[in-house]
Amino acid sequence: MPKLILITLNGLEEAVVRELKLRGISNFTVSPYGMDGRVLVDVDVNFAKSLRTIERVYLLLGRCELKSLERKRFRESVRGLLREVDLESYIRGLRVISIKCYYHAGVKPKKEYEKIIAREVKRVLKDIIVSPTVGDVRLICEFPPGGDSLILGLEVSGLRPLHRRLYTVYSHPAMLNPIVAAAMILLSDVNDYSLIYDPFCGAGTIPIEAVILLSKHYRDIRILASDINPIYVKQATINATKAGIPLENMVFFIADALNPPVKEVTHIVTDPPRGRREVGISWEKIFDRLVGHLADNGRIAIILGRRVKVEDIRSRYKLEVIREINIIHGGMKAFLYILEKKQ
Numbered sequence: 001m002p003k004l005i006l007i008t009l010n011g012l013e014e015a016v017v018r019e020l021k022l023r024g025i026s027n028f029t030v031s032p033y034g035m036d037g038r039v040l041v042d043v044d045v046n047f048a049k050s051l052r053t054i055e056r057v058y059l060l061l062g063r064c065e066l067k068s069l070e071r072k073r074f075r076e077s078v079r080g081l082l083r084e085v086d087l088e089s090y091i092r093g094l095r096v097i098s099i100k101c102y103y104h105a106g107v108k109p110k111k112e113y114e115k116i117i118a119r120e121v122k123r124v125l126k127d128i129i130v131s132p133t134v135g136d137v138r139l140i141c142e143f144p145p146g147g148d149s150l151i152l153g154l155e156v157s158g159l160r161p162l163h164r165r166l167y168t169v170y171s172h173p174a175m176l177n178p179i180v181a182a183a184m185i186l187l188s189d190v191n192d193y194s195l196i197y198d199p200f201c202g203a204g205t206i207p208i209e210a211v212i213l214l215s216k217h218y219r220d221i222r223i224l225a226s227d228i229n230p231i232y233v234k235q236a237t238i239n240a241t242k243a244g245i246p247l248e249n250m251v252f253f254i255a256d257a258l259n260p261p262v263k264e265v266t267h268i269v270t271d272p273p274r275g276r277r278e279v280g281i282s283w284e285k286i287f288d289r290l291v292g293h294l295a296d297n298g299r300i301a302i303i304l305g306r307r308v309k310v311e312d313i314r315s316r317y318k319l320e321v322i323r324e325i326n327i328i329h330g331g332m333k334a335f336l337y338i339l340e341k342k343q
């Protein structure tokens with residue numbers, strides 16, 4: 001059986017690794033063939049699909065060297081690769097296939113590559129319709145950095161990307177991508193004694209992901225979540241119920257994050273208003289108020305719309321920056337910080 005490649009957001013590879021380890025998998029390759037946002041692993045497809053930190057999964061069918069990206073040479077390489085890969089055996093019975101190309105650093109995206117691949121697939125699988133957008137299944141073509149090789153895979157995660165969670169009865173207008181929520185929890189190093197708090201919970205993505213990820217592994221974990229808007233608190237509760245979470249595992253309440261009724265939490269994992277919604281609630285204000293509610297050596301995982309100066313955080317708030325990760329969230333730059341409170 002071919003190996004699987006897990007697709008996550010660039011920058012979240014370490015979170016995928018932590019999730020794999022939490023689930024007992026220790027054999028994997030991070031950024032295979034130099035591709036960021038990818039983890040190569042040898043696990044069952046259903047196991048892979050149950051991971052919370054990934055968006056898609058594909059079967060790695062084959063790989064070839066590309067001597068050149070010039071049209072004729074590229075076509076020859078694709079033809080050679082398709083000859084080696086028994087594509088038909090994987091897609092027997094399906095009628096429509098679509099193609100998705102991913103271009104990594106240093107490779108210029110070109111529609112032409114997609115067209116050539118589509119034509120070559122058609123040569124091999126005469127009865128199949130190759131659609132540029134939708135299909136029964138997706139053929140993944142990756143151009144690793146440098147543009148000197150091509151990877152061919154078959155998506156096995158289905159047509160619904162894995163980050164679309166079925167528990168989202170109510171989606172928030174500024175909802176956090178649940179895989180980022182899961183990554184923030186994993187990267188903040190929670191343990192059995194953690195008391196996690198999300199003071200800007202919106203529709204509840206962070207607390208819900210926390211319970212789903214952790215409750216099997218850390219039975220005593222406790223989660224608090226609040227928002228200033230009572231409607232969001234109600235919606236978060238409904239989403240949590242839909243996710244099958246017993247509400248004794250977490251408490252939702254209405255509160256102003258600048259004056260929360262909590263003390264000595266071990267982890268604040270949160271997604272405050274970003275971009276144009278940020279008005280009046282700067283990161284300085286958030287840190288001013290929230291750090292006091294954090295236990296010593298407690299951690300904050302926070303996603304911000306702007307980069308902050310690590311030295312400022314250290315000197316003003318005595319917060320050590322453990323990790324800073326740049327991601328693209330909803331098409332915008334975002335900055336994920338893991339911070340630790342020093343005595």
Ligand SMILES: C[S@@+](CC[C@H](N)C(=O)[O-])C[C@H]1O[C@@H](n2cnc3c(N)ncnc32)[C@H](O)[C@@H]1O
Nearest residue numbers: 172175176200201202203205228256257271273
């Ligand atoms: C980016 S959204 C959070 C989205 C959430 N992570 C989700 O996935 O649904 C920020 C939230 O902060 C809330 N908010 C804004 N100012 C607040 C304050 N002073 N105290 C508490 N919540 C506040 C908003 O109502 C909004 O729901």
